[in-house]
Amino acid sequence: MYHSGIWDKERAINEIRVYKTYDQIAFITQRAIDQLLRMYCRLILSWAGNKRMSVITMQRKQMLL
Template structure:
């Protein structure tokens, strides 16, 4: 399977060390199976770094996870929303896994997650709102072991 990583750099040897902030599934190297989503991520990063180009890195991802600890979230999002809130708050429980996959809390979705996290909306209201947004995905490589076992750099393109 081909997966994509939006960036401002060509990343032939991805690693978990360069992830500098806690995202939906914690600190790690993030990819998606949705090319358009990676293009948007790359353009957004390039927009923040005016002197850089938007780059989409492409990788072949093996489908045999072997002994890796893989956490995946079902479509109902009930457990997902609490997990994302904990990760965004700095909880390190995500480190129990080698890779984590599920829906993305993009800007619009994250606003909903934040309204839930702060108690303004209850879980039912938040989950109802999230379902209205596009169904993008993400795979977070939490350990270098997972990257080394599953990802092979293929190519890149500028957008």
């Protein structure tokens, strides 16, 4: 928020919080996000496969595969 100019320096510092840790570490990469999106899109498209698909939907399906 500070870097995008929404908050000034004082507000950004006031928003810093310390939370109890739960010993959980997550490594999230753009590659992992892209793979999940592809998986969900394929699932949706396979569900929609039983229905009549428009030309745009077919083009999107080809891009995902």
